[in-house]
Amino acid sequence: MSRLELIGPQGLRNDGRRVKELRKINCKPSVLSQADGSAYIEQGNTKCLAAVYGPREARTKAQVLHNRANINVEISLAPFCMSERKKRSKSDKRILEIASAVKQTFETIIKTELFARSQIDIYLQILQFDGGTIQICINAATLALIDAGIPMVDYVCACSAGCIDNEPVLDLNYVEESHDTPELTVALLPKTGKITLLQMESRLHVDKFQSVMEMATTGCKKIYHILDEVVRENVKDLLEKKK
């Protein structure tokens, strides 16, 4: 059988990480001047750019909600984001599903009731794809929303975990994802530990679920600390400049 060994004999994965290791996160808020808030984030080789516009006047009358703001999420994959160059339409069912998951996540977190009859647009662009689309979209959107000064109850941090050869593994990359690894994506509020999104599309033995879930949760908390650090740095930096 020519099956690729996902965890090597030394316990290292194909990208050199250990089982409990996150990919390296590199992020920067306020990268775009036109948007109200924006962020760029890299998780390993997955790269995403987020832009937030609003709260602003709803573009069409149909989108107006009388008691709260309407949130609009659009995700697009750059033609060059995968190994094969291909133009992907925005109405791809798979992408629309992710967009609606992101939208549902943030509808409960953003204090939308403060902005009746307005609209908040979140545009997400995947520049390079190496697995973990939902998690990077949520993390990027969180950073961009904070940068835009939109009131939120808490951060939302997302992380995935899977199970390879009966062993729970944190933060799957594309190679691991595409080898039929059961993948669980969790998005949670790090302060209260409330879960806002839980998604798994394959079968996982119930005995393993607990450990995979715990791994994803600790991953989320780690991501939270990284994002929080960056946001604080950014605020302090701007304050320093303003003085």
Added chain:
Amino acid sequence: MAFQFLSPKPSSQKFIVDVDMDGDIDMLLKTERKNFESQVVTPGQLITSDAQSMRGHGTYTTESGKCAASVAGVVERVNKLISVKSLHARYNGEVGDLVIGRITEVSHRRWKVDINSRQDAVLLLSAINLPGGIQRRKTEADELQMRKFFSEGDLLVAEVQGHFQDGSSSLHTRNLKYGKLRNGSFVVVPQTLVQRGKTHFHTLPYGVDLALGLNGYIWVSKHTTQSSKDQDSDAIYSNENEEIDQERREAIARVCNSINALSRHFLHINDTTIKLAYEASLHFPVKDLLKLDVMEAITSEVKAGLR
């Protein structure tokens, strides 16, 4: 018997007694006080568990009744009112503010104006100066020719008159200072950089007029004298630009680029900083002001000038 005066012992009580102007005593615990001094908070972070405090903008009450931040920014305290000020936010109109806006829609007896707020503001037909005298009543004919006054895309300077129930603002231009904008250039900066001042109309010594909108929109135009504005009330809604000579155009472009440099480096924008930036920019040709290193050089000179 010899007397000895002992120096007062430091109080062991854990409250910091801080009497303000009204004689109110601040009774925060020392630990909580520290929390305010660190100042920078991020969404979800607890600010205080004091049930007495009032929650202002940028905060919310958690399920356990504590006060937490909802935006990333700095904690501001006025007596018991706690609010968090974000560094990037949309403009929140207050009555009397001077704003610059762009018409987005002409509808029944009103215009919709984009003022960088969470909703477009409303400018009622009855809230503008009609040509032919201030005292003139509005007629049906005025309603039919609203596009002659303002049409989509026109820029105007106005004052916030009030708020509607849903949070949108209403504007008015019932003053000769306000009205349609011509003969100049439009600049957008983060709204937090423009602060309230005595006046938001400035005349710079280079023959340039400046209108600083509190919503972060700025209009830089050729200088016009007040008397020429008064002369013909029909001309206030004209769409024709006046003749602007080369020298004046360059001055306008230089002011615009100086403002852009200031906003890029997140410095406050007012007449003083703009003048400093303009003077610093004179070493460079106008088009070089868009270069990052030139912006850096100008803003560092402004910072030095402010000290």
